[in-house]
Amino acid sequence: MNAVADTTAPREAGAPLVVEARGLRKTYRGSAALQGVDLAIPTGRIVGLVGPNGAGKTTALKALLGLIPFEGELKVLGLDPCRDRDELMRQVCFIADVAVLPRWIRVREAIAFVEGVHPGFDRAKCEAFLAKTKLNPKMRVREMSKGMIVQLHLALVMAIDAKLLVLDEPTLGLDILYRKQFYQDLLEQYFDHDRTIIVTTHQVEEIQHILTDLIFIRDGRIALDADMEAVGQRFVEVMVPADRVEAARALGPLDERQVFGKSIFLYDRQASPQADAATLGALGETRSPGIADLFVATMKGTYA
Helix, strand or coil: CCCCCCCCCCCCCCCCEEEEEEEEEEEECCEEEEEEEEEEEECCCEEEEECCCCCCHHHHHHHHCCCCCCEEEEEECCECCCCCHHHHHCCEEEECCHHHCCCCCEHHHHHHHHHHHCCCECHHHHHHHHCCCCCCCCCEHHHCCHHHHHHHHHHHHHCECCCEEEEECCCCCCCHHHHHHHHHHHHHHCCCCCCEEEEECCCHHHHHHHCCEEEEEECCEEEEEEEHHHHHHHEEEEEECHHHHHHHHCCCCCEEEEECCEEEEEEECCCCCCCCHHHHHHHCEEECCCHHHHHHHHCCCCCC
16 A cells, blocks of 8 residues: 555545535534534545634534534434444544553553454454564553654554544644654555545644645634645645736735745635636746645634
8 A cells, every 4th residue: 555645536426425514513602613514525535624723623523423412414424423423433433642641551451441442443453563663562651752652552543443533633742753654654554445534633734645635624614625636726826026926916816925035826716717827827936835835825814
């Protein structure tokens, strides 16, 4: 299996849906956390759910996992997350911060615990993965480096035969080497086209290369929902010299910023059809924007 997901593959029409939401709403003490969210996530995708703090990411994940009541329609793997939660949890694996394993627990105890709570856990598969590491059954979490903790958590996760893996800021607090290793191992040894991964993170640059789909959420509403091929076709950046700035602004860019004295314009060609390839090419050097730049442009005003 390739270490990098095929992010050029568009969503297949008619593919089975892992998540289907219509008009999903959630209110906390009069404040709306989700405001009519619609989602349709097919099987075999790696979906990045990205948004600023308070945008509704965690609320959406809690709804998917049946942890909170909600308004609207929601099916996960064809099940109602609240009514059918026991059955749903047999097919779903959820991970938050990988560094939160109890410091007193031993490797063998962690294995025994997961084996006891998840029917899809394969002890032999977990132990085979751990055999490739320096971890031993008697070792406690407090004796491990952060990298070792990641290896233990990955071994536990990848030994679970789950159709849906939900990751909420899974590499929080880890340095860049361990974050990269986490996603590489996840792709090489867990993901296949019968499984679906939903991941939220603030480190969007690090997951850009593995995503098949991108969802931006802002103020409880979906701001962008597209596969990565569509994102690449829809958005374009242009580096414009000073004498062409006004012409660039006249095309209605989504964002404008300055880099080393040059103006960088970001266009949404869906919103500005006049910004065709030939017109933008005449203004300056064009390129596909990174997710981080696209995110910042989309979320401008959120932190005001």
